Amino acid sequence: MDRWLRTRLRHGSTRRAGLRRARRRNAGLPHRPAGPPQGRRRRRRLRQQHVGGGAASLATDLLETVLDHEPSLPSTWRPESPRPELAPLLGLWWSEGSPITFFVRDGQLWSRLSERDPLSETRYAADGPDRFRAVEGRERGEVLEVVRDDSGEVERLYFATYAVTRQPLAFADLQD
16 A cells, blocks of 8 residues: 555545545556546436426426425304304204214304314204204214204204214113
8 A cells, every 4th residue: 555545544535536546556457537437427417407497497396286285274263153043053962972062164064073183073964954964074974853842942963863962861861
């Protein structure tokens, strides 16, 4: 090993290319011509061809992709206009010990099984007098029936044949 190589190795300033040249010299191999290796030239040429005028279009494409996939923000809360026909249905109800909250959003009747789970929400559309059908959400297609007492007050609901009451009741207590 010659003195130049030993000095470079000791000080840690040797590049790989310099080491290769030094090894070739010491091994008696011919020296490669100066200039970047063929692979680097090829990469540089490709980079120049694709980046030149396309940087602006690439940035635009990336921005459009981000905006297309970014989740939308929920709409700001606005007080709902009163819906007197839905007022007796709103609030907390119970079905087999599980709470269900009925509320109005965008003028339509909605229910939520859990405050922490937005996927448990269901939207209803009127399907006749005292009858609603779930048109969106996890219970889509099911029927919500309103049962009234003799005075016309809402007594209970039946959602997909399950009794829904204002108080948490055991199944045996639901029998009339």
